[in-house]
Amino acid sequence: xxxxxxxxxxxxxxxxxxxxxxxxxxxxxxxxxxxxxxxxxxxxxxxxxxxxxxxxxxxxxxxxxxxxxxxxxxxxxxxxxxxxxxxxxxxxxxxxxxxxxxxxxxxxxxxxxxxxxxxxxxxxxxxxxxxxxxxxxxxxxxxxxxxxxxxxxxxxxxxxxxxxxxxxxxxxxxxxxxxxxxxxxxxxxxxxxxxxxxxxxxxxxxxxxxxxxxxxxxxxxxxxxxxxxxxxxxxxxxxxxxxxxxxxxxxxxxxxxxxxxxxxxxxxxxxxxxxxxxxxxxxxxxxxxxxxxxxxxxxxxxxxxxxxxxxxxxxxxxxxxxxxxxxxxxxxxxx
Numbered sequence: 001x002x003x004x005x006x007x008x009x010x011x012x013x014x015x016x017x018x019x020x021x022x023x024x025x026x027x028x029x030x031x032x033x034x035x036x037x038x039x040x041x042x043x044x045x046x047x048x049x050x051x052x053x054x055x056x057x058x059x060x061x062x063x064x065x066x067x068x069x070x071x072x073x074x075x076x077x078x079x080x081x082x083x084x085x086x087x088x089x090x091x092x093x094x095x096x097x098x099x100x101x102x103x104x105x106x107x108x109x110x111x112x113x114x115x116x117x118x119x120x121x122x123x124x125x126x127x128x129x130x131x132x133x134x135x136x137x138x139x140x141x142x143x144x145x146x147x148x149x150x151x152x153x154x155x156x157x158x159x160x161x162x163x164x165x166x167x168x169x170x171x172x173x174x175x176x177x178x179x180x181x182x183x184x185x186x187x188x189x190x191x192x193x194x195x196x197x198x199x200x201x202x203x204x205x206x207x208x209x210x211x212x213x214x215x216x217x218x219x220x221x222x223x224x225x226x227x228x229x230x231x232x233x234x235x236x237x238x239x240x241x242x243x244x245x246x247x248x249x250x251x252x253x254x255x256x257x258x259x260x261x262x263x264x265x266x267x268x269x270x271x272x273x274x275x276x277x278x279x280x281x282x283x284x285x286x287x288x289x290x291x292x293x294x295x296x297x298x299x300x301x302x303x304x305x306x307x308x309x310x311x312x313x314x315x316x317x318x319x320x321x322x323x324x325x326x327x328x329x330x331x332x333x334x335x
Contacts, residue, residue, distance in 0.1 A: 033281055033288065036308070037069050037076045038328035044110060045310040045327035047150075047249065047294045049093045049101055053131060054300040056329060057101060058310055059090035062110055066090060066103065066125065066136075069329050071298070071308065080125065080136045087119065092151030094161060096176055099127040102139065102161055104148045110315060113198040115147035115167055122148075122161070122174060140179040142172060150205040150214070150249055154232050162205060162232055164214065167192065169201035171212070173232040184232040185212065185225065189240065193218040204249030204294070208256060210235075215247030215260065222247060222258060222271055242275040249294035251307070259307055259334070261292035264317045268292055268309055268332065280307075281332050287323055289330050290314030297334075305335030 039045065039060075046061040056069040057079070064082035069075070082090065082105055091104040106120035121141035125133050142148065146167030154160040154173065162184070163172040169191035174181040190202035196218050205214040212232070213224045222245040226236030241258075248263035256273040259280065266289060267282040282289040291312030298306045313327040 032333035034331050036071045036329040036331050037074055039076075039313075039326040041313070041324070041326045042315075043327040044291075044312040044315050045293060045329065046089075046091050046312070047093050048296055048308060048310050048329070049095055050296050050299045050308070051095075051127065052099060052299060054298060054303065056296075056308055057093055057125075058329060059093050059103060060327070061089045061091060061108055061312075062315075064088055064090050064105060066093075068133075071303065071306075071329070071331060079133050082123070082136075085123075085138070087121075091149050092163070094151045094153045095156065096124070096153050096159055096161060097156070099131075101125045101127070102151065102153075102176060104151055104163065106148060108147070115199070117146045117167065118143045120145045120148040122163070122176070124176065139176045140174060140181065142174070142181055145172065147199065148172075149200075150203050152206045152212075154207055155229050160232070162207065162212065164190075164202045164205045166201050166203055167199045171202065171205065171214075171232070185227075185234055187223075187225070187238045189216060189219065189221055189223045189238055190214065191216075191219075204247060204261075206250065206252050208252050208254070213241075213250075213252055213258065215245060215250060217246045217248055217263065220244055220246050222250075222260065241273060242271050242277060244277060245269070245271055248292065251295045251297060253297075259295050261295045261309055263291050263293055263312060266290050266292065266314070266319060268295065268307070280334070281309075285320055287314070287319050287325070290319050290323065290325060291316050291327075292330075293327075303331075305333060307332045307334045 044062040087105040089108040107116035122139040149166040150164035171185035173184040192199040192201040247260040250260040268280040270278040314324040
């Protein structure tokens, strides 16, 4: 049997075992997967962005803290705590210009599965002073928003963001220089599911070329829409790529392949433009990546084929109903 066939067989067997009712959590570490850094129990790592020097910026939703994780030395340092800024959570993060990152701040309760409307604003962290973050500042509050979550840069480095509002099921555009914002995208594929425990519609969002890609976990959708790259507004139909993707967030490669973090499935999947879905890591009953929340590839020569994944530690849906751990950053060797 060839090594490739043997690997495929092992993957199939592991998935079958993890799907057995009542099976114990699987915690073995597969080759090519390692924990970069794990936070204390109770920590929910929500999102990440990769700096040009290779370090990772991660946001926490359980408390308003921004950390920098060094994936080469497995260390972490606190960059800024927004404790005095009347926010309790940090969510999406995106590089809006060279080594300048926009961050969503607001009030979300993990315990109550609820978002506080009118609490959300966009902040900025600038790392251009010798590579250190010497300044964080509020860009603009968006009081009309209900639950700002995922965020991406529309046309780097033109200082324009697209921000997913999970509560209202739409996308805002914000220019961080002029501070002007407006709704630019809205569709049924972005809306929350009626009767859900939380009003959670569109979540992760990314731009590739002249398309916006996005996921809706409760509708199990991975979608895209063609846009005017100057305005962010739709110029084509809203397309469903796959109806079987319960994604929290994702990253997308130049050929349109998405690597999706599926929080409640404890799984990372690869989804092609034709809708084909391929297993990457984790599993329903696996503790390898409990509650994956976001994903991004490295930016240095040594880690461009490494997929970094953040996790909630299973807090949103404990593995097998009881297992949780501290949120963490995991590295998966893809290429």
